[in-house]
Amino acid sequence: MSGKTNTQILVREIPTGALTQAHFETTEAPMPAPVTGGVLVRNILLSLDAANRAWMQGDTYRKAVVAGQVMDGYGVGEVVVSEDEGFAPGDLVAGALGWQDYVALPGRALVKLPGGYRPLSHFLSVLGIAGRTAYHGLMWIGEPKEGDTVVVSAAAGSVGQYVGQIAKLKGCRAIGIAGGPEKCAFLTDELGFDAAVDYKSEHVRKRLAELAPDGIDVYFDNVGGAILEAALFTMAQFGRVVCCGAISQYDTTEMESPRGIPGVIVFKRLKLQGFIVSDFADKDAEASRDLMAWATEGKLKVVEDVLEGLEHAPEGLIGLLHGDNIGKRMVRIGPDPG
């Protein structure tokens, strides 16, 4: 690899309003040397997530992304050099690899993946953060019971598609909220949701009230803002709200909070609970076992949206924030291992 360079996409400037291509810049850096005792990884697939944008807003559950650094991101890669006895060349790994062709990291920052499972992309979708986020949030916070009405927003997105499908597997009614007729048809026709609400053309609160006349038992929130408000006022007594994300609030300076809080929380006796996937690490084995079985048996459809080439990462993230994707969006940086 000597002589090769490492293409990297840096954060040129932290956005204050909407994210644009101008907030990124591409650079050619020298190939990194493995950190002493560490691992050099060739990046293969990069996950694009709404959370990437949230990281630019300041410190959250992790340190904020800062200007001048390689844009942070989760991905899957292949070990090419290792000074860590826990890893060998050819091992497949996942971790915060960043928007770049190669990365040198200490072994403790990486998770080794099973070597035989294909496609690799599943480690960023159904078996990755997306699938486990859907599973953990729905199962442990939503606590769905057979016959419950489960509503999920950003339902055609990376997490939402699994929330609705798992709800169906658990005997619930699943209603998805998504933008546009194409996504709504995808939810009901392809993924087996019972109903879909098009937030771009329908009055969300009225439609939810029609579709859930006895109220929503579990609302899985990926978006925040006005849609969260519509759901809150349609909840059943003692309903559970899984606070997973707030994509409507990340790419803007005009924050819009649901009105009527905490009144509606009190009088409907709601529970709202936030989480990130690692909070349920002790249940990851159970999640992976179920998700792998369901995916293998065809009970869980896995829909992915793979852009080809690292250079498409900025436009891919910007588009995701505008709802362009159906299914889990990722970027292929390099070929699968031979």
Added chain:
Amino acid sequence: MSGKTNTQILVREIPTGALTQAHFETTEAPMPAPVTGGVLVRNILLSLDAANRAWMQGDTYRKAVVAGQVMDGYGVGEVVVSEDEGFAPGDLVAGALGWQDYVALPGRALVKLPGGYRPLSHFLSVLGIAGRTAYHGLMWIGEPKEGDTVVVSAAAGSVGQYVGQIAKLKGCRAIGIAGGPEKCAFLTDELGFDAAVDYKSEHVRKRLAELAPDGIDVYFDNVGGAILEAALFTMAQFGRVVCCGAISQYDTTEMESPRGIPGVIVFKRLKLQGFIVSDFADKDAEASRDLMAWATEGKLKVVEDVLEGLEHAPEGLIGLLHGDNIGKRMVRIGPDPG
């Protein structure tokens, strides 16, 4: 009692903005006859609660209060006539007695109180809805652990005073938020709170950050609005927010919701949960046992604010919505039983 009349305070008009005396009117009705098979009660003490105002905003966990009817309210009284074999003249009872001297109700609408316990006012304060609301909300939703920092708003009010004191009994630090130096001194000097924040003269979020440098573990919210927002952004990771009430939102048409929701809920992994006292009826015996023991042993100070005479109920409720009271506010309608 024949020949006597029954003084009643009616809701003349449902307020759209702030509640005023003009929304009530006093009338002299004939003495009610006991409903067949029911009970006639002489009302002794009437509870005034922020929830009374919330009931005027529409259906909540109960039917809305409507214009033209006797104002609804919880109280304590004495049975004078009974056609229900479960009750005898002289029995003490609690229930939704309303703003009036006498009321006829079916026995199932009443709870019989132990005959020997005095003062009767305790059944509207420490042993009543206020004390049990504090106990249930803090214990079962707040789940305080020894060493936790517990913050409560409307801390000098009927519920707040017990939240802070119970938190101390459970080995927590207790911080109260209240309006004005008199209430703040009362919290620290009389009730043993560790600190108090005067929301009328201090920057609540900054003061909370100073007083809880490691974050708030449990926030017991009685007020909603800007103070809830300040608390949310000062919560520790995995903090619990007990959503008990929203007094800042009841007497206004200008609803103010905390900004930053659900973002802060997600990245701090908070739990917000609403409740009303009857949700924990199965734990009432435990609550009453603890509260009675603590009050009797002097571990729990009971501070009451008793107005003399039914005619003071409207101004008493209006004042309560403006934060006039220290401790549980109630109205004496008639003398204790001889």
